[in-house]
Amino acid sequence: MRIDELFTTSGPVFSFEFFPPRTPEGVETLFETVEALKPLGPSFVSVTYGAGGATRDGTVEIATRVKREHGLETMAHLSCVGETTQGLVEILDRLEAAGIDNILALRGDPPRGETEFTRPEGGLDSAADLAGFIRQRYGFAIGGACFPEVHPEAPSLEADLAYLKTKVTSGASFLITQLFFDNRIYFDFVDAARASGIEVPIIPGVIPIASYAQIVRFCQLCDASIPKLLAEAMDALGGDQDAEAELGTAYAARQCEELLAGGAPGVHFYTLNRAPATRAVLAAMRVGRPWERLK
16 A cells, blocks of 8 residues: 555554664564564554665565565665666566555665765666656655754755755655654644645654664764753663663653644654564554544
């Protein structure tokens, strides 16, 4: 089923993001996580694509298994970094043959050791170009990424939104945000996007903190901020990862409750291939149903 069709049904859209492991043990753990989260009835799951296409085959294989063997609607990430248009066609053909209906079109991060994006010879320049390339040739539903705290390479929010609009006009029919921890940032971003003429659903991306040190690294990489009070609360735990995970789960639950009560069309959970925190947060949302008390 196309993800853009999910937004025509009642109730929020919940989704999980996984990454292709590099070891057999990691693959086993991933599918244990898939099975643990499946009873929560996600609307779809997504499978990431490594920097420079480092996990391209893993993306196709994992997405195919999740769809065929576990019966979950699946979206494959696809990046134009390091790929020729012919290479992109080969990947898209494989995904189409596997019954995948949804693609998240990304420019992608540079390969390890490189700091700037370089258009590959015979390839594409941007996520907008990739979205247009896919739309012209295939029937996939196409998603795009967006950055509530502005893309690190964008000179301003206005410039970032102008580019984001080109993703939508090129074919992206829904957007998923980068992680954030301050809901006001999301709501302000959605308001600004709507004012700029972007009308497609904007799904907030939420990551329940399991390891604070790990999240700090993630935020440094993508220029996301951590609210002062949350940072102070985490620092006060003195590196106790069990306590960090408990606080992270509680914080994510409050965050999701406020987002859904405020009108967000759903939540995309960055699971890091782990089940406990995401399972606890989504189960709480299923019980509390905050979207039924929209502000």
